[in-house]
Amino acid sequence: MVDFPGYSLSGAVASFFFILLTMRQPDNWRVIGPAHPILARIGEDALLTCQLLPKKAMMPTKVIWYRSEPSTPVFALWHGAEVTEMQMEEYRERVEWIKDDIPERSVALKISNVRPSDDGQYWCRFQENNYCEETSLLLKVTGVGSSPYIHVKGPVESGVQLVCTAKGWFPEPQVYWEDTTGKKLLSVSEHSVQDDSGLFYVEANLELRNASVETVSCFIHNPILKEEKSSVISIPEKLQNELASLKVIGPSQPIYVRVGEDIQLTCYLYPKTNAQSMEVRWVQSHHYPAVYVYTNGEHVTEEQMAEYRGRTVLVSDAINEGRLTLQIHNATTSDDGHYQCLFGKDGVYQEASLDLKIVGLGSSPQISIIGQKDREIELMCDSEGWFPQPHVQWKDMEGKTIPSFPEVLTQGSHGLFHVKTSLLVTNSFIVNVTCSISNPLLGEEKMATFSLSEPMMTFSWKIVLIWGLLPAAAVGLVMRKS
Template sequence: MMMFKLLFWTGCYSLLSVTEQVTAETGIFCSSEPVESICNSSIVLQCHLEPQQDATDNTVKWTQQSDVVHIHKGGKDIPGEQMETFEGRTSLFSEGLRKGNLSLQLSSLKLSDSGRYKCSFQDDSEEKSCYVNLSVSEFEVIGSPEPVTAESGQDVVLPCHLDPPFDATTQNIAVEWRWNNSMVHKHRSQADNNDAQDLRFKGRTSLFHDKMTNGNISLKLHNVTQEDEGKYTCAVNCNGRLQMGNITLKFELKEENSNQTGEYKVIGSSEPVTAESGQDVVLPCHLDPPFDVTSLTVEWRWNNDKVHVYQNLGDDNEDQDQRFKNRTSLFHDEMIHGNISLKLRNVSEEDAGIYTCFVPKLNSQVKKGNIVLKVVLKDEDPNKKGINDPDSTQTPTSPYLTDLIGLVIGLPVAAVLVLIVGLVYYKRRHSRQRRSDPVPNQDGSCAGQNSLQADPQADPEPHEGIEMLPTEDHGAHDGQDGQQDNNQEEEPLNDPN
């Protein structure tokens, strides 16, 4: 009985499964909303099967009216049946086909691509299809309605962009800037191509490459002159169709400064600059009033030799005199404030002389400044101070020589001091001994305390011919003599010599 029930329900389940597969029909669906894009962009036209079905080995076909846009048969694309205008611009998603994704990717859009597209799927003898509407429009190139003003020597940005924003670095897009009929700047195939650039603009133009992906095609023009004034055109060529925008550049004279000359001045140094051999030195030079010279040419010369050259926003020392190679530099961060001072390293006597700082393209009558460099040897520096005397003008003595002189002088002085102390000690000791020991008189008696008191001015030195007698007992005399010695210790010794 149980076996019968199991076989019954198994059979029912199999029958239902077969019925479901038979009744579930595969449907094809496209995007119901129209697809809009712009020239030269890429787009995906959506189309898929429901429920999912592997369409790898089926026929998938995209057409526009009667033109074959793309065809896929037997597991591969058939480009030979494709309309020529779509060659190399269409593709299906190979992995997506396994899941019923029939969407078409169309790149490098043209205005002629606009229209109604048909997505077809053929399974055995049955073909199913749906439709997608595509609209391709042109972008606008927008310049500046207001003129751009710049002064001589300045850098200026001429604004221009694409609307709607669009990647201007993609293939088949060319960006051109022109002034009248002259080529100012050209960008094509993701790189600048200025072979046809007018010589007036060589090395003076650039685009903002990192912003071009957002449609910014503005031009930066360096070191503006009065000759640059006029009408500029930014043009974008998309698949043979040219879109343009216009910008006007006006040249403006600088405002007159306080000295009413209307000019900037290059100022050197009225006082000479002195340096020791081997030192680094800064030769001061600046513009007055302060002025940004980063876009100008700055030259430093010594006589007729080139010391340092700055131009085109960087150092250019190809023609630099060999004597100054790798020894010079400017303060680039300070040039925006008009500081064009030169740093010269490892100065030698040969570097002495008159230096000239020169700004040749400055709109001024005073384009040069002079600086005198004096180089002295360390031993000949008249301003060098002594070691111990900060106001001394004498050459400082070596510390080793100073120590030697001190040793030579110190030794005799110390010896003399020791000798004097010894003599003083000897005389004081000897004087005490004479006062304590009795000396025989002519009558044979001993001279004692009374005789010393009677003649305090007597010569303390023993007379010639008188012999000092030793005493065995100084009992009574020691106390008196000790007291007297204590009283007389503070008195200076009378030295006849």
């Protein structure tokens, strides 16, 4: 036998068994992932990797990538074959197992066409029988959207109101204003919303009361990429726009529409001006998403709120005079509120406010007896289908209000009120009671009258009958004893 320096047969045997034991014993597994979050832009591909240690360990029979539960994986590989039955729907046809150009005992998963919903934590799991080891990875999805669009919205008393909007950003970006010197200008309000694809729309409002400020910039900043886009507006130039000298006129009084009927929101330019080349939008609290958008002779459906899709029609037969009417079919309680009608051209908007009141006249009240004890009767008045919250009263024959228990109000899935109110009658001289439910906006009411004469007479007769029998019973007892 030839011995080598520092080497012996016993050492070689020990090393062999150690390696063999390491390869077969999953108790020694460790799974490691990237030390830092994985960054991926929207629309590009993301590569998720993790590694099993020690490198000489045997590859387990199951490798699973998942987000919340292993039972619904992003991707699963069992005995070298892909398992798709349990795979999350949004990852089907979008994930690929990478085999080449990766380190030994490593696994890599490619997610194609990254979207905002892919953002977040993932888990990489190695499993052999009932034993498993796993590690987590953080995928940060990001994207730069449109350049900001600045428009003038007004008029505002003794000043100018600017609105900066941008869409298609992820995650939610930062918005800020600057003047020509680089001084930050404070927004009076900011608003953001995610669209159906998860991308952010942002809107920031700025009021300028300093007449010396002529140029203002709006910046949209992505906090992850440290990238931003900006736009500049020249205020004197915008104030010379055609629309700056026009007014938008809307209804001077609230518009009342019953539930289920059609709504008509009309506004027009003064003096009369052809609005065919203008953008006209009806909005609620913010510029986007809108109730309805008309531009270049077409309805812009992608900017419309989901609850108004398929319910709106634009009446534009008087558009040459600047008059437009938006019809909203089948009014619901959610339509109730404040609206704005905006005419826009070349970055200048003029607006009018509209106040829409949705009203619902409910069912006729139903009165029933729900309790009877001693010399008291409890009545219940029930009615549904009211909006807004109705006014409820119990009255006697003379029309005077009778004190009652507080009403119980509930709102159904359609926002309509269901009202129940109870009355405890203790005065036998009350013959008739009326339950009155009224709509505070319409000034209309529905009533039901309940006669207490028959129930009370029957009630009183039973009492008299029982008390009338008592003396006779007492006499009978006396006579028997004697």
